[in-house]
Amino acid sequence: MSLRRFILKRLLSIVPILFGVSVITFALVHLTPGDPISQMAATNPHMTAADEAQMRARYGLDGPIWEQYLTWMGNVLTGDFGEVVSSGQDVSSVIIARLPETIALGLFGWLFGLLIAIPTGIYAAIKKDQLADTVSRFVALSGISIPNFWLGLMLILIGALWLEIWTVLPPSRLPLYHPQMLFYLILPGITIGTAAAASIMRVMRTSMAEELNKEYVTAARAKGLPERQVVLKHVLRNSLISVVTLAATLTASIVAGSVVVEVVFNWPGLGREFIDAINQREINLIMAITLFTGVFIVLANLLADILYAVLDPRIRYE
Amino acid sequence: MVQDHKQSSIDIDRRRLLQGAGGVSIAAVAGCLGGDDGDDDAPIHVQLEVNSDNDDRVQMVDLIATSLEESGYFTTEIDTYEFNDYSQRVMDPEYAENGYVPCIGLSGTFNPESFCQALHHSDNIGQCCNLNGISDDELDQMMDDARYGVDVADDDEERRERYDEIWEYLADERYSSITHFDLQAGVMNTNVHGFRQNPFTESTFSYGLHAPQDEVVTWIDEDAHPDETDISDLEEGGTLRAGLTEDPELFDPPYTTGAPSTLVQVLIFEQLVASDTEGNLYPWLAEDYELVETQDIDRTDYEEYMIEVDADEEGVLDTDEQVVVTHPDDNPAEDDTVRVLTPEEAGEAVEDGVFGMQFQYELHEGIEFTNGEELTAEHVVATARRYENSDLEAQTYDSLLYAEEVDEYTVNLYAQIPDAEAERELPGLYIHSLEQAELEGGELDPSADNDPIGTGPYELSDYSEGQYVEFTKNDGYWLEEIGLENKEWFDGPEEFPDGPVIDELEMEIVPDDSSRAGALQSDEIDMTYGLATDVLDDFEEDDDYVIDSVEAGGYEYIQYPMNVEPWDDDRLRRAVNHLVPRQEIVDNVLNGWARPAWTDLPELAEENGTTDAEALEETIRPTNEYDPEAAAELIEEVIEDHDLE
Amino acid sequence: MALLEVNDLTVKFYTQEGVVTAVDDLSYRIERGEKFGVVGESGAGKSVTALSLMRLIESPGRIESGEILFKGEDLLEMSEEEIRDVRGNEIAMIFQDAQTALNPVYTVGEQIAEAVRHHLDYDDEEARERTIQLLDTVGIPEAESRYSDYPHEFSGGMQQRAVIAMALSCDPDLLLCDEPTTALDVTIEAQILEELESLADEFDTAIQLITHDLGVVAEVCDRVMVMYAGSPVEKAPVEELYYDPKHPYTVGLMSSIPRVGDRRERLQTIPGTMPDLVELPPGCSFHPRCPYAEDVCTKREPPLLNPETGRDASGTDAERAAACLEYTGELQEGLDYEVEIREGHDTRADATAPNPEGDRR
Missing domain, CATH: 3.10.105 (Dipeptide-binding Protein; domain 3)
Structure with a gap:
């Protein structure tokens, strides 16, 4: 019951957060020069200042910023995210088309990160200060330091051009839920998940090593439990608590990472759309993507909070 | 301004x-010279x-x-x-x-x-x-x-x-x-024969696939030697897989300002005239055209037809009509009211014989849109109207004064003033079907169940935003029905095909240069364009690829x-x-x-x-x-x- | 045959600061059902000894030499699997701080039941029943409903009882109690000790009770071993130790036993601290703190001797042994302390020693 109230409370708290995010984003976009109309004008010698003004009025890009914001806000509250000026598409249809692609990619990257990071983190903690630990720490450090566009290019070079296991372009004719897409998620997933994996692994290792020193571990061993059970049952659950925090914060960096990864792997997601939107000053699209990302990150953190309670019975939400 | x-x-x-x-x-x-001037x-x-x-x-x-x-x-x-x-x-x-x-x-x-x-x-x-x-x-x-x-x-x-x-x-x-x-370079593998790059990106495919004015036709032949580009080696059918640099996004010509969109639209939509790579014009949907009359006038000569409209501080005019001509002495940003000519008054002026130039186009009879409509003068006039207040109004209505139906297959386009570019500029309209000529801006969109309908050699068969766009050959393509022999200007070989010979176009949308180059290398696409110059060098050294470039x-x-x-x-x-x-x-x-x-x-x-x-x-x-x-x-x-x- | 016989056990820790000899050449034995006390300040090697018996010494620690015979079998020679069968099953341990010894994220019941399932091959339901019974046995009210409580929902005393229940869960033959009551207040301490004693009697379980508190030892144990800096300094049956301590360190420890009615805020402790185990002082390692130390103490390491006979008593059979040069006759001045027996409600003895304050504080 208290958990339900907690979730409800947290969900409500999204509202002011999103409001703040929308104000800041709106202001930032408007503080940077240029809008879709000036984009058109910049390369078109036929377009006079009068033409520009006329078009701006037609697309509702004139008037003071607060007025534009209020109009935008009013529309959003009725579920209308506006349209993309340059293409005339509904912003919501763009989001609906692209969001699943990014979610699939992000989720896969995230899962990949966790699947690699948690076992290696455990292993490194158990073999602390031994060769395996040193190697895995080195690999993790590299994982954090490698820029993901470079990693992506290397993976394409090796996986698609040398080994010819994958294709350079994802099979765009297949629907996202086709099983074969899983195979094509591997390389971008690795790219997007590597940095996350590296930092999760480091935290996993540290927190595991710390937990391993605790007395309940000795107590569990003193019960005669096999080491596997000691580590995977007793230590793991305790060390996961700090990993959950990190994994939640990593949602933001995975979202950010998807921007680059989608370009390199030609993945038709929201990240790629976001870059274009920024370059073309498509304010409605920028706003919508920012809001969705905001919701996503808040939800990830909420999920983390709920997971805490699941992992650690001492945590109760009032 | x-x-x-x-x-x-x-x-x-x-x-x-x-x-x-x-x-x-x-x-x-x-x-080594620090400091500013001085x-x-x-x-x-x-x-x-x-x-x-x-x-x-x-x-x-x-x-x-x-x-x-x-x-x-x-x-x-x-x-x-x-x-x-x-x-x-x-x-x-x-x-x-x-x-x-x-x-x-x-x-x-x-x-x-x-x-x-x-x-x-x-x-x-x-x-x-x-x-x-x-x-x-x-x-x-x-x-x-x-x-x-x-x-x-x-x-x-x-x-x-x-x-x-x-x-x-x-x-x-x-x-x-x-x-x-700049040079435009199309890069292709050796399956592609006969392709020639057009100076303008947006014409890469429409021109490269079939351009009788320059005797250009592209075909796919996986077995032939890349040098076999003579018309006698031509193979019909097949699929061209191409890599696009950007999502076309739009299939609505008057609301399109970017080359990536025009690039695919021109496979579907055609104009009254076509151009070769030197800018010479050839009657296309028109069987023939002529300059009927040129009058020595300037824009002030429309003064008596003009109406006054209010202008706000930012120069936005209070009218829903297309402003065809603004009085040269008035300034929307400075004046409260401005004298303008809208299409209605432009029509009146034309009726009175006030215009800069008159071009008359004779349309081919029997040109069919993919929805079965037959091209008539009405289509040209309706198209011109759809360009009113569109994203292309600035470049359309800086020269076009009025479009006028003469009879079913004859249409007049008038220029505002005597203009050496009018012959090229006026017919720069992508002719719409009547079914779609009334659509609001941006509604000509497959996602709104309005697949583009044109007279062109290809039909849009599939489009997935951000991923790919596919075309199939238009089976009833008018030029194939009419035959090149009925184009007076055509003096190429008899066996030159009347339309493009490739059946299917599969175009992948790959904005990233290196991905596009990689896709070409791994045989996922047959051709692409717009690659960085250092990548072009790599392909040029490789015998498995052909580059066709043009200034x-x-x-x-x-x-x-x-x-x-x-x-x-x-x-x-x-x-x-x-x-x-x-x-x-x-x-x-x-x-x-x-x-x-x-x-x-x-x-x-x-x-x-x-x-x-x-x-x-x-x-x-x-x-x-x-x-x-x-x-x-x-x-x-x-x-x-x-x-x- | 003794239940447990530890011979010449040496445990070293290879730390960055140097090699720490935590347990040095230690020998003792525990009979079936016997209650054996191990006494000393923290750092004396008591806990390491206990963990050694379970073979739970972890890197950087290592059991260097010696043997640990449990029911005649050397635990140090056993395979990892064999030793796991012993742990929790035949030898069980009660930890000093129940709060840290219990895993906070599993229910108390589960933590007990898992050992039962593991060693006794019970299914879930049987293990649950036995656990509830054990909780009841150690005096936890409403055991059935407390089964699914988490450790943090237990009070300190209850946690300690739970830990005892955990240790008793598989009827071990030897119970290693590492300061089982230190974290508790005095009333609960008494209750728990009583509980422990009676349970041990009931199950005929031998106990190795590790403590720094001689009072606790006096209450529970039969025999005692006093450790200092990793080595035994005195072994004796509990009465003899109290009435007639033979080692200055034992005397020092005894003078720090709190007495009922003692109003002093702080207990009298032995001045100085345990030496750095990396670099033990030469000779007798206690000499820097010993009020009776003489020149010879800084040079010669005293062997464990029978204080009566002066003969070697380093073996496990020795009932009475002390490691002081007094018993080799090398001490010039001799030891000078007296044991004063007070009448009281228990048998606690009390020793007072001159307190050479000032020069080493």
Whole structure:
């Protein structure tokens, strides 16, 4: 019951957060020069200042910023995210088309990160200060330091051009839920998940090593439990608590990472759309993507909070 | 455009502030000569500006700066800006007062004007792309006279001569230095035969697949040797897999401003005329056309037909109608009311015989749209109406006055004033079906269940946003029904196909250059275009790939701040021009995939822009050669006259 | 045959600061059902000894030499699997701080039941029943409903009882109690000790009780071993130790036993601290703190001797042993302390020693 109230409370708290995010984003976009109309004008010698003004009025890009914001806000509250000026598409249809692609990619990257990071983190903690630990720490450090566009290019070079296991372009004719897409998620997933994996692994290792020193571990061993059970049952659950925090914060960096990864792997997601939107000053699209990302990150953190309670019975939400 | 004073000054202050925040100086004072002006050895300080997101352009500016420094007369500084910041910055009318030297790129057309007017005409101050406020009445007049007026509208040779004068005039004044002309290169594997790259990206496929005017046809043959490109080797059928640089997004021609969208639309939509790579026009949907009449009028002659509309502070006119002509003496931003001609009054004027030019087009009978409609004059008129108040209104209604149905298969297009470009400009409409001619802007969209309906050789069969777009051959393509033998102008071999021979087009949307190159290498696509020049080199060395390149309309230029001392001295501008290392730029920055701009006129505009291209180059090239000695001589004079130390 | 026989056990820790000899050449034995006390300050090697018996010494620690015979079998020779069968099953441990010894994220019941399932091959339901019974046995009220409580929902005393229940869960033959009551207040301490004693009697379980508190030892144990800096300094049956301590360190410890009615805020402790185990002082390692130390103590390491006979008593059979040069006759001045027996409600003895304050504080 208290958990339900907690979730409800947290969900409500999204509202002011999103409001703040929308104000800041709106202001930032408007503080940077240029809008879709000036984009058109910049390369078109036929377009006079009068033409520009006329078009701006037609697309509702004139008037003071607060007025534009209020109009935008009013529309959003009725579920209308506006349209993309340059293409005339509904912003919501763009989001609906692209969001699943990014979610699939992000989720896969995230899962990949966790699947690699948690076992290696455990292993490194158990073999602390031994060769395996040193190697895995080195690999993790590299994982954090490698820029993901470079990693992506290397993976394409090796996986698609040398080994010819994958294709350079994802099979765009297949629907996202086709099983074969899983195979094509591997390389971008690795790219997007590597940095996350590296930092999760480091935290996993540290927190595991710390937990391993605790007395309940000795107590569990003193019960005669096999080491596997000691580590995977007793230590793991305790060390996961700090990993959950990190994994939640990593949602933001995975979202950010998807921007680059989608370009390199030609993945038709929201990240790629976001870059274009920024370059073309498509304010409605920028706003919508920012809001969705905001919701996503808040939800990830909420999920983390709920997971805490699941992992650690001492945590109760009032 | 002159703006309301108060309004524009507020605007400018805000912009200034933001430019300060957005601009990043990358190379503050190159070379060993520190400090700003006033240096003993280097009396002139130059601030070059460029948008940071174009690597080639930044490198090019770097080369120019280095060359200037090496002369010993200049200290330089390069400021770079993100494109949006940059375009706002340089298109501000006040920018000219700064005394900076901006670099920018533009896309020209067959119209020679696009290589001089956009840069230099005072009409283009504060907009694309007269950045440094060049206002030379004599030059303005020369450029106007080369395009408008009965003298040139009827006489191509007269027009060419006038342009020759302009190029020579510009060589003396040298307000801007065009550095080079881009090449367009299509890269394909050896399955693709016969393809030829068009100078304009948007025509890459429509032209490359089938262009009887230049006897170009592309076919797929996986077994044949790549050299077998003779028409007798032609194989029909098959699928071309291509890599697009951007999502077309739009299938609505009047609401399309970008080449990526036009690129695919032109497979579906056609115009009354078609063009070869030199800009010569051929009747296309029209069986024939003629210039009926040219009248010596200007826009004020429409005065009696004009109506008055209110204009608000920002120059927005209070009318839902397309403004065809605005009275030359009225200014929407300054005046409260403005006299304008809307289509209705334009029709009245035409009825009364008031117009600049009249072209009459005879349509082929039996041209069918993919929805079964037969093309008639009504379609042309309805299409012209759909361009009203569209995103393309500026370039459509700067020359078009009115479209008039004469009979079922005859249509008149009227130009506002005598205009040498009217023959090309007026029929630049992508003809719609009546079914779609009434659609609101942006509604001609597959996602709104409005698959584009045209007369073209292909039909849109599938489109997945951001992923791919597919076309299938239009089985009832009109040209195949009518036959090329019924095109008077066609003098190619009999076996030349009447339409494209490839059945399916599968186009993958791959914005990332290296992914597109990789996809070509791993045989996921057969051809692509728009690759970076260093990648082109790799493909050129590889026998498994073929590159077809052609000089395009794209060019880059730097422009001198002639409103600021000492740049008002033409000798300084000419001197700096002598220090622009055009050959080095092409060789080192563009890896040879461009041509130095020895004149201001690229190959594609030579047909209309000069009487004799070779002679023109002979005259102009010496003034554009890299020549530090000539530069030094000129600068010494400038220093002396201006008391520079 | 003794239940447990530890012979010449040496445990070293290879730390960055140097090699720590935590247990040095230690020998003792525990009979079935016997209650054996191990006494000393923290750092004396008591806990390490206990963990050694379970073979739970972890890197950087290592059992260097010796043997640990449990029911005649050397635990140090066993495979990892064999030793796991012993742990929790035949030898169980009660930890000093129940709060840290219990895993906070599993229910108390589960933590007990898992050992039962593991060693006794019970299924879930049987294990649950036995656990509830055990909880009841150690005196936890409403055991059935407390089964699914988490450790943090238990009070300190209850946690300690739970830990005891955990240790008793598989009827071990030897119970290692490492300061089982230190974390508790005095009333609960008494209750728990009583509980422990009676349970041990009930199940005929031998106890090795590790403590720094001689009072606790007196209450529970039969025999005692006093450790200092990793080595035994005195072994004796509990009465003898109290009435007739033979080692100055034992005397020092005894003078720090709190007495009922003692109003002093702080207990009298032995001045000085345990030496750095990396670099033990030469000779007798207690000499820097010993009020009776003489020149010879800094030079010669005293062997474990029978204080009566002066013979070697380092073996496990020795009932009475002390490691002081007094018993080799090398001490000039001799030891000078007296044991004063007070009448009281228990048998606690009390020793007072001169307190040479000042020079080493």
